[in-house]
Amino acid sequence: MLPEVLIAYTTRGGSTAEIAEALGVGLRDRGVMVSVQPMQCVESLQNWTAIILGAPLYIGRFPRDLHRFLAHHREELAGLRSWFFAIGPTENRPKDFDAARQQALRQLASYPWFHPAELRILGGRFDLQHLPFPYSLLRHLPSSAIRKFPSGDIRDWAAIRAWGRDIAGQVKPAA
Numbered sequence: 001m002l003p004e005v006l007i008a009y010t011t012r013g014g015s016t017a018e019i020a021e022a023l024g025v026g027l028r029d030r031g032v033m034v035s036v037q038p039m040q041c042v043e044s045l046q047n048w049t050a051i052i053l054g055a056p057l058y059i060g061r062f063p064r065d066l067h068r069f070l071a072h073h074r075e076e077l078a079g080l081r082s083w084f085f086a087i088g089p090t091e092n093r094p095k096d097f098d099a100a101r102q103q104a105l106r107q108l109a110s111y112p113w114f115h116p117a118e119l120r121i122l123g124g125r126f127d128l129q130h131l132p133f134p135y136s137l138l139r140h141l142p143s144s145a146i147r148k149f150p151s152g153d154i155r156d157w158a159a160i161r162a163w164g165r166d167i168a169g170q171v172k173p174a175a
Helices: 015-029 064-072 074-078 094-108 157-171
Strands: 005-009 034-038 050-056 081-087 119-122
Touching: 005 015, 005 157, 015 034, 015 050, 015 081, 015 157, 050 064, 050 157, 064 074, 081 094, 081 157, 094 119
Parallel strands: 005 034, 005 050, 050 081, 081 119
Antiparallel strands: none
C-alpha cells in the first residue's frame, strides 16, 4: 500500500526534521500511512493523497530548498491537499508568532497557486551549537551579537503530534 501523506521538509540544523517526524507520529497514531522526507529527496508528488510541507524561517525568509521545491512541483501541488508549517520563534511571545506568520505569508505570496488548508507557525529551537552555516560562523566571533541570544527550545511536542492527528482526521475521516 502506498503512503497517503508525504511530509516534505527542509532543515538546516535538524529542528524542522524532528518536527516533521513528530507530525508523522501523530498521523500514524490515526492509521494514516506516512512518508517523511527531505524536500531534496522528493522526485514526484504523484499518487499522494495529501502533503505537509515544513520549513524554517531564517531572518524572515525560507531556505532556497523550499522555493525550488514549490517551483519544481508547481503543477502537482496545485491539485494536492496540503498543509504548511513554518518554524520560527524561539521565545514564547505572541508578537514573535505574529511576526513569523506575516513573514511566512509574505514569502508564500510568491506562489498564489499554492493554497494550504492551514499555515501553522511552530516554535523552534535556538542553540549556538546547532546553528546552520553560515550563521554558525558568527558564534566564533567574540563581538557577535548572536552570542547574546538565549538558548531555548519551545517546540511543543504534544501539540505537534495532536496537529498530526487532526490532519489525519481530515485526510482519512472516521468511517
